[in-house]
Amino acid sequence: MDSPIVTQLFRQLFRRHPACQSRRNLATLATALRDVRQQRLREQQLRHLTQYQHHQHRSYVARGRGGPGAGTPQSETNWQQRSDMFQQDMSEEFQRYPMVTAMDLRGRKERPRRVKMLMRDFIEDSLYNPNYGYFSKQVVIFTPGEPFDFPSLYDELDFHALLSRRYVEFEDSLDAVSPSDTRQLWYTPTELFRPYYGEAIARYLVANYKLTTYPYHDLIIYEMGAGRGTLMLNILDYIRDVDPAVYDRTKYKIIEISTQLATLQNSQLMQSFAARGHADKVEIINQSIFDWTNPVPSPCFFLAFEVFDNFAHDIIRYDTETLEPLQGMVLIDENGDFYEFYTRQMDPVAARYMRVRDAATGGRYKVPYPSTRLGRWLAAQKPLAANLSPPEYIPTRLMQFFDVLGHYFPAHRLLTSDFHSLPDATKGLNAPIVQTRFQRRPVPVSTPLVHQGYFDIMFPTNFQTAEATYQAITGKLTRVLTHEEFMRRWAYVEDTETQSGENPLLTWYKNASVLFTV
Numbered sequence: 001m002d003s004p005i006v007t008q009l010f011r012q013l014f015r016r017h018p019a020c021q022s023r024r025n026l027a028t029l030a031t032a033l034r035d036v037r038q039q040r041l042r043e044q045q046l047r048h049l050t051q052y053q054h055h056q057h058r059s060y061v062a063r064g065r066g067g068p069g070a071g072t073p074q075s076e077t078n079w080q081q082r083s084d085m086f087q088q089d090m091s092e093e094f095q096r097y098p099m100v101t102a103m104d105l106r107g108r109k110e111r112p113r114r115v116k117m118l119m120r121d122f123i124e125d126s127l128y129n130p131n132y133g134y135f136s137k138q139v140v141i142f143t144p145g146e147p148f149d150f151p152s153l154y155d156e157l158d159f160h161a162l163l164s165r166r167y168v169e170f171e172d173s174l175d176a177v178s179p180s181d182t183r184q185l186w187y188t189p190t191e192l193f194r195p196y197y198g199e200a201i202a203r204y205l206v207a208n209y210k211l212t213t214y215p216y217h218d219l220i221i222y223e224m225g226a227g228r229g230t231l232m233l234n235i236l237d238y239i240r241d242v243d244p245a246v247y248d249r250t251k252y253k254i255i256e257i258s259t260q261l262a263t264l265q266n267s268q269l270m271q272s273f274a275a276r277g278h279a280d281k282v283e284i285i286n287q288s289i290f291d292w293t294n295p296v297p298s299p300c301f302f303l304a305f306e307v308f309d310n311f312a313h314d315i316i317r318y319d320t321e322t323l324e325p326l327q328g329m330v331l332i333d334e335n336g337d338f339y340e341f342y343t344r345q346m347d348p349v350a351a352r353y354m355r356v357r358d359a360a361t362g363g364r365y366k367v368p369y370p371s372t373r374l375g376r377w378l379a380a381q382k383p384l385a386a387n388l389s390p391p392e393y394i395p396t397r398l399m400q401f402f403d404v405l406g407h408y409f410p411a412h413r414l415l416t417s418d419f420h421s422l423p424d425a426t427k428g429l430n431a432p433i434v435q436t437r438f439q440r441r442p443v444p445v446s447t448p449l450v451h452q453g454y455f456d457i458m459f460p461t462n463f464q465t466a467e468a469t470y471q472a473i474t475g476k477l478t479r480v481l482t483h484e485e486f487m488r489r490w491a492y493v494e495d496t497e498t499q500s501g502e503n504p505l506l507t508w509y510k511n512a513s514v515l516f517t518v
Contacts, residue, residue: 090339094331102312106130111452114334118347119448120312120396122330126452127310128257128288134184134453135258135310141228142170142187147194155500156507163192171440181439184456188306190231193496193505198234200491204415204516205301206239206246212413213299218249220300222409224289225307226254229265236278253283255292262286289404290397296409304401304416308466309458311397313430314350317342317388318369320380325354326388330449338449342388353396357465360472365465368392368429391428393459399469406474413517414470417483418461420513425460432459463513476517483512 093114100115102124109131117125127134144166153159171185189197209219219239226232232252240247256262265284269275315328326342327350333339346354357365369389370376379385405412425431426446435444436455448457463480471478484506487493496505 088339090331090333090341093333094339094341097331102128111332111336113332113336116329116331116341118350119315119328119330120349122452123448123457124312124397126448126450126455127312127457129453130259132453134456136260137453138182138184139258139261140174140183140185141191142167142185143191143228143230144170144187144194147196148192150496150498150504151494153498155498156502156504159498159504182437182454183440184437185440186456188227188230189505189509190227190234190305192508194230195234195237196491196495196505198231199238200487201231201303201415202235202238202242204490205235206243208413209246209301214246215249217299218251219246220296220298221250221252221303222255222296222300222412223252223303223305224255225304225310226256226265227261229254229268231303231305232265232282233268233275233278236281237274240277247281250281251283252278252281253285255285255287255289257286257288259286290400292404292408294408297411299411300409300413302405302409302412302414304414306418308395308398308416308418308461309422310456311395311401311459313393313432313459314353314396315340315428316350316392316394317390318367318392320369320376320385320387320389323369328391340449349396349400350394353394353399356399356469356472357394360468361465366429366462391431393428393430393432395430395459395461395466398461398466399473402470402473414476414478415514415516417486417512417514419458419511420461420463421511422458422460430460430462432457434458461513463515467515470515478515479518481514481516483509483514486514 094116097114097116100112100117100121102117102121105112105121105125106129108129111132112125125133128136130136144163148159148162150159153162167187171183174180174183205219205221221235223232232254236247236250236252239250254262254265256265262284269279269282269284316325317328318325324344325346326344327346329341329343331339331341367389368391370379405414422433424435424444425433426448432448433444434446434448434450434455434457435442437443445455448455467478467480470476481489487505491505493503493506497503
């Protein structure tokens with residue numbers, strides 16, 4: 001079982017570095033795991049088993065082949081910092097191991113070994129596998145209890161202090177029932193600003209419904225990734241209280257991939273008398289949006305808040321001489337260690353995304369290499385210059401989501417919000433944050449090639465490119481606003497204003513944007 005090993009890893013990590021309070025790098029993780037691996041090796045030697053394994057990955061960057069001494073000893077770990085130099089040659093295993101997808105692994109209860117897959121399938125499997133995925137087993141969503149009374153607080157510092165106390169109290173209550181050093185706890189703006197955030201969304205929905213399809217069609221709302229179901233309840237509460245005629249025609253459908261969260265949403269719906277009153281309005285559909293096959297011809301609103309950031313991405317690097325893209329693959333060896341490979345043979349999904357992006361943007365988008373010939377020439381003159389660019393992560397799953405909307409929800413109106421930038425990301429263009437929590441502290445690492453299911457892998461969204469891609473696929477017009485601009489239009493901002501005039505609803509999500517169909 002890997003859970004005790006991971007727990008032991010993190011215990012050693014934090015015991016050895018008591019002065020570090022919030023950030024951990026990959027090299028430190030590797031040091032801690034090395035001790036665990038050394039203990040394993042001693043046990044294996046007692047059983048007279050001799051094993052030799054190598055842990056550095058091979059990529060197209062490496063021009064030579066590693067010799068017998070090029071590998072790393074047994075005491076090293078797959079979580080060590082990857083390097084673009086002196087990789088162990090795993091070409092034979094790459095040719096021999098079968099190709100799998102995240103779909104192939106859905107029925108697996110154990111993490112795969114002796115296989116290869118595209119990076120997007122590795123990320124999809126890590127986050128969403130029903131048996132060991134991050135969102136299937138690890139996630140707990142914070143709820144602050146009673147809504148915050150912002151006008152009674154002096155400023156944002158008071159709000160932050162009160163939030164911190166409630167956060168600790170919430171996790172203390174969880175530990176009293178089931179202690180855990182590796183609990184993955186996070187919060188959303190829906191929970192922090194309940195019910196005001198949901199009421200702002202409800203005002204947008206009611207106003208646009210009345211301007212477009214009322215009274216000829218019902219108000220049908222689909223929400224993907226609904227978390228605890230708080231946004232659903234806040235929206236339905238508002239419509240019932242403010243516009244009963246619209247409420248009578250409202251239907252709310254949640255599409256939830258996680259069985260754990262779908263169960264939680266059902267329980268939230270039955271938790272109080274007021275919530276139970278919405279039961280006949282709500283349907284919770286426990287499936288992935290990417291498995292959707294039922295056409296919905298009726299006009300509807302489709303909500304997706306903080307969903308894009310956990311869509312799987314492909315990794316691309318470019319030949320620095322020809323600018324030809326190469327697609328990244330992940331090889332998992334017999335010991336569960338990860339190796340990166342790059343191939344010139346793009347799979348159809350990634351190749352289509354590159355074509356759609358180029359056509360939708362007119363070729364105007366960021367690239368991970370110097371955009372001028374002079375810049376590329378100067379980069380090539382550097383000592384030990386790589387023959388591949390830094391990585392770029394492309395949102396192929398997001399494109400497939402737009403395909404689903406365009407094909408199965410032709411009359412939809414999309415409303416989505418997500419992060420357009422993220423701090424402390426890994427190396428590369430549009431690169432993700434990869435982190436876990438241990439003993440209530442975040443532990444970021446510098447690669448998405450991590451133990452599946454224990455780490456959140458969260459990407460920023462380039463809204464300029466995403467908007468163009470959405471328009472090209474669906475044929476719909478859109479608009480993008482900042483989080484603050486959207487809330488100033490639809491929220492009653494005085495509800496979340498402190499005595500000093502500061503307003504956390506407007507200032508806490510400066511790195512978020514909102515995209516909606518017009």
